[in-house]
Amino acid sequence: EVPSQLDDLPATMLKIDYAAVQMAEKADDTVKKLLTLELASHKEKLSIKKEQLMAKVKRNESDRGSTEVQVAVLTAKIRNYQEHLQYHTKDKANKRRLLMAIDRRKKLLKYLRRTRYDLFENVCQQLGITYTFPPEYYRRVTRRWAAKKAFCIKVFNEVQKQKAAEKKRQREAATLKEESADKQMGLDGSPV
Secondary structure, three states: OOOOOOOOOOOEEEEEOOOOOOOOHHHHHHHHHHHHHOOOOOHHHHHHHHHHHHHHHEEEEEEOOOOOHHHHHHHHHHHHHHHHHHHHHOOHHHHHHHHHHHHHHHHHHHHHHHOOOOHHHHHHHHHHOOOOOOOOOOOOHHHHHHHHHEEEEEHHHHHHHHHHHHHHHHHHHHHHHHHHHHHOOOOOOOOO
């Protein structure tokens, strides 16, 4: 089973709408249970997780649109989509949304890396993102190209085997030559 990003949210935590209400703390157990995450929907839990990730990278309290915050929101969405697609592998619409969110986040991270490298490193470290560089050269794989590549690899491996066999033969010949030279020295009666 895949661990959820929402597993670390405590069940006793109040929902976002009731977190600032002081009366919620003094309410009886039944009402409190309704106001906590124990009976909250997935959407409500996800919004709390999003707020937590945003709080890690916010510039100030009212920051809701900076590049870092956008990356945090996209990270929460991406992790939610990945979780969903683990169980619903044929959900192509959400797979497309996941790929679009990944591309958008990659674009924002690239911009952040280019403009403010210190913020970029902080965001990656706080959100647990590993930034991978795009390939320098991208070639679309065709059936013909794949077959040609497989054939080239096969030929290369055959040549390597032949070279290895030739080297082995040369080594064996050299050791035989050394042994025969040693025997010749022993038969000549060289002084001891």
